[in-house]
Amino acid sequence: MTRILVIGGGIAGTATALALHKAGLDVAVHEAHPDTAEDIGAFLTLASNGMRALVQLDASDTVTALGFPLPSMRVLDDQGGEVAHVPLGEADDARLRYRCIRRGELNAALQAEAIRRGIRMTHGSRLLSIEDGPDQVAARFADGSVATADLLVGADGLNSTVRRSVAPGTEPVYAGQSVFYGYTRSAPVTEDTGHITMVRGSRVAFGYAVSPDRETYWFARVAGQALTAAELADPAPAHWRERLVASLRQDTTPAAAIVAASTDGIMATNATEIPPGTPWRSGRMLLVGDAAHAASPATGQGASMALEDAVILAKSLRDTPDPESALALYESCRRPRVEHNITVSGQMSRGTRTPPARTGRAPSAARPGDDKLLGQLDWNVDLRTASSSTD
Ligand SMILES: Cc1cc2nc3c(=O)[nH]c(=O)nc-3n(C[C@H](O)[C@H](O)[C@H](O)COP(=O)(O)OP(=O)(O)OC[C@H]3O[C@@H](n4cnc5c(N)ncnc54)[C@H](O)[C@@H]3O)c2cc1C
Structure with a gap:
């Protein structure tokens, strides 16, 4: 199997292309957005496991040039009292520190790196349908063009078109919280950069971090009804601010x-x-990233899991004799780990599980597969050896 089509040039798709290219495979990316990728302008935190995957892709310098590190996390209760201040992830290694980055900047930098390495990336190329045959898979795009390949990787996000062919009828499920983001340079915050502060409010889960140039990045997760499609299509920032402030003032x-x-x-x-259990592959098609296993944002692991997917998919294709064994090995490595993340994150969003921050542990602690992850991610270790070890 040599020719691979990646649908979607978000974090999952671009990282997958970097990894497949590093493994010597012929890869081309088709991204619907005419510029870089779809983005509402929000930020995310990359965790140590995601940063480790970037090191394996020789892309950590690209990413550590962006955003700012978060070596530790403070936790405040609803009265503003500090209940914990703990190191985050592998804070001692500068390359593996948690990092706060605007999602669009991360995406654009990864795409620029892929293009610099000679990976073909076509923007404004929206997949409409797929024909999966015994000898090849054909992708048909909105501009009328058709591309063929030996394998098609669906990295086209939450509302994946590829998923309609792989797992017809599967739809994303609301996880019980709406999420708000903002930035401000005029917040009355005096604290330093270098940590994220999680506020366990009585009604809203709130987090903020101050950048080295004193901009405060914040998010708020609010339990209750989902925002409607009309509200999302026609944003009302002033109204949202008013409602959020009214809720947050209770603390x-x-x-x-x-x-x-x-x-x-x-x-x-x-x-x-x-939903866990969603099929990820069918014939010559495979889903990765949010298309396969989007989780609610409570654990802050979506992008890091997508970066892990990329490295492990490329290694599975590199280290096994045929595509069927490769995709089976990939799925056996990934499914328990990412589905645990969906479950834990969903329970945190729905309020049926205590956020780890309150217990003083970093959000990515103790997931299935953690013991084998280092070997699975290590580019120089055969994936079959790393996955069969018993430690
Ligand atoms: C509110 C929120 C907060 C989050 N916070 C964090 C966090 O702190 N840390 C973290 O690690 N993760 C976080 N995540 C998750 C993270 O953003 C995603 O898991 C990550 O971006 C991986 O996305 P992806 O590349 O799989 O999908 P996406 O980023 O959605 O990319 C999919 C790409 O496919 C393209 N596409 C879609 N359809 C087509 C088509 N038909 N043809 C061609 N291209 C197509 C899109 O334009 C897009 O560029 C958060 C997510 C949300 C919603």
Whole structure:
């Protein structure tokens, strides 16, 4: 199997292309968006496991040039009292520190790196349908063009078109929280950069981090009804700010003042997840990233899991004799780990599980497969050896 089509040039698709290219495979990416990728302008945190995957792709310098590191996490209760201040992930290694980055900047930098390495990336190329045959798979695009390949990787996100062919009828499920994001340079926050502060409010889960140039990045996760399609299509930042401030004022934490100071627009989305058990592959098609296993954002692991997918998929194709064994090995490595993340994150979003931050542990701690992950991600270790070890 040599020719691989990746549908979607988001974090999962671009990282997959970097990994497949590194493994010597012929890869081309088709991204629907005419510029870089679809993005509402929000930020995310990359965890140590995601940063480790980037090291394996020789892309950590590309990413550590962006955003800012978060070596530790503070946790405040609803009265603003500090209940924990713990190191985050592998804080001692500068390359593996948690990092706070605007999603669009991360995506654009990864795409630029892929193009620099000679990977073919076509923007404005929206997949419409797939014909999967015994000898090849054909992808038909909105501009009328058709591309063929030996394997088609669906990295086209939460509302994946590829998933309609692989797992017809599977739809994302609302995970019980709407999520708001903002930035402000005028928040009355005096603390330093270098940590994320999680505020366990009585009604809203809130987090913020201050960049080295004193911009405060914040998010708020609010339990209740999902935002409607009309609300998302026609954003009402001033109205959202008012409602958030009213909820956050019930507590004596910095959260209400930070949101009140965010006059440059507030972004919103719903927390959604793909139900565990969703098929990921059929014939010559495979789903990765959010298309396969989107989780609610509570554990902050979606992008890091997508980066792990990329390295492990490329290694599975490199280290096995035929595509069927490769995709079976890939799925056996990935499914328990990512589905545990969907479950835990969904329970946190629905309020049926205590956030790890409250227990003083980093959000990515103790997932199935953690013991084998280092070997699975290590580019120089055969994936079959790493996955069969018993330690
Ligand atoms: C509110 C929220 C907060 C989050 N916070 C974090 C966090 O702190 N840390 C973290 O690690 N993760 C976080 N995530 C998750 C993270 O953003 C995703 O898991 C990650 O971006 C992986 O996405 P992806 O590449 O699989 O999909 P996407 O980023 O959705 O990319 C899919 C790409 O496919 C393209 N596409 C779609 N359809 C087609 C088509 N038909 N043809 C061609 N191209 C197509 C799209 O334009 C897009 O560029 C968060 C997610 C949300 C919603």
